[in-house]
Amino acid sequence: MVTEEQLAGWTGPSSATEQDKQELTERMIREAISAHEAFKGFSFSIYAKGSYANNTNVKTESDVDIVVECEEVVYWEEVSPSEGGHPASDAYEGVWTPEYLREQISAALSAKFPGAVTSGTTAFQITSNTSRVDADVVPCFTFREYFPSGYYRQGTKLFKVGGGTIDNYPKLQLNNGRAKNTRTNSYYKKTVRILKRLEGILVDKGLADEQASYLLECLVYNCPDEYFLRSTWRAVMQACLADIYNYTMRPEPTEDSDRWLEGNGVKYLFHFTQKWDRASVHKFANAAWNYMEFE
Template sequence: MIRDAIKAHGPFQGMSSLVYAKGSYANNTNVRADSDVDIAVECTEATYWGEQTPGAHPPLGKYTGEWTPTKLRRELVAALKAKLGDDVDTSSTTAIQVHSSAARVEADVVPCFRYKHYLSATNYREGAKVFRTDGTEVINYSALQLAKGRAKNNNTNGAFKKTVRILKRLENVMVEGGYHREVPSFLVECLVYNCPDDHFGRSSWTSVVKGVLGHIYVSLASEAEPINQGKRWLEVSEAKYLFADGKKWTRKDARDFAYAGWNYLGLGKV
């Protein structure tokens, strides 16, 4: 439906773009209670970039075309409203939300641009840059998240993604029962990703969940990030630190979730 809306919108004719699902739906770690779909509409007319160290990538010239972040968002809103009408909600600073009366599931549609983070002059990570309406920016690495998650899942004989879904369902049940506050779905997936592979090879799912929750609780005992950068926990993409300035969660939030889940399931003494 979103692709159809873009194709039918005149100003988008001739604009180079990619439309793709991202997040838990694309990564097959979604659960029924969190069934909304994240859709990226990525304008590839311009490429934004950053660098690991100054001088890693000399500037190649400034983009002078018409597709600014403001124009991209404005035209995407117009395209979606033309097809979906009042089901389009623009109140969020990041995503344009499509409500479920027009589709089988809710959707968060994110306008973004191609982004490259240069580690050297020839080596870079490719992602997408999002310009929020409040003036802030965020970089996503959806393709890396997909690739790293698949590799982890293969290394654990499919147990990684199953464990993620178990803990997401656990989080939903705890929230519904008023036992614990809501925890972002993305954070849960990243916490499980940072657990060693051998935790997923245990003889029962109870043992797997016990090992994963225990590892999260013990490993995040300190609220301070390790001085050794190699010991810091990463997002699934391995391109960004999981606990860093500007994040909506802290190490304590993650530890509290593991502790609550452990006790809710009656797994014994931590």
């Protein structure tokens, strides 16, 4: 049985040494972008996203994800094109195309990290060394989703190499996670770390398939706030695992309000476009429940 003391030990973030390496990696990426001549005089936002930014990372996932958002161009869509919502504007005619953005980010990173940069279909990967961790650098543009009232929800739009785009909301995820952590007296993020470490043990023992770190964070995010205020970590984990198990045992709800969302509060957690499905999560929750020896 996993004891209360073990669970308490799993609540902490990655080690101070790993955190120092993560911070150095982020700082070096910022320096690379700031020093590159092509970016000077233009509006860019550079920020961390994912487990590192959300402070839910554990030792096994010490890499960092850094967004380089070009704010010179704003891509937009309307939730209801027939009702509108986007104000009249002129088409962008500047230099910052998706191809040019990738080209310049590649040049900036290669100058700072010679021989350590490779390009994937979405992000640039920077390999680690003794002083820094692995990093993904995501090139994207500002994206706004307009409602008929004129209100918009802001995120990012990424153009994949070879075609296709991905809309995401990293700042919403970060803000929502912080808000939930505040509401739960900081127990939300500690619970995420427990689940991630539990998943690592289950995978190492061959008791469960590997689950995406982001998925685990979102599963815990969907658990009611009151679960995290229970008196013991075993009670917290029992409530959360039961909720995940029971939700994934049923078909996807037909009512939108009953469906679980990603931590950004926008995208459905279970959708045909996701890399995971309800059945695999249900199987994982069952394995976690049994390993914890809950009744």
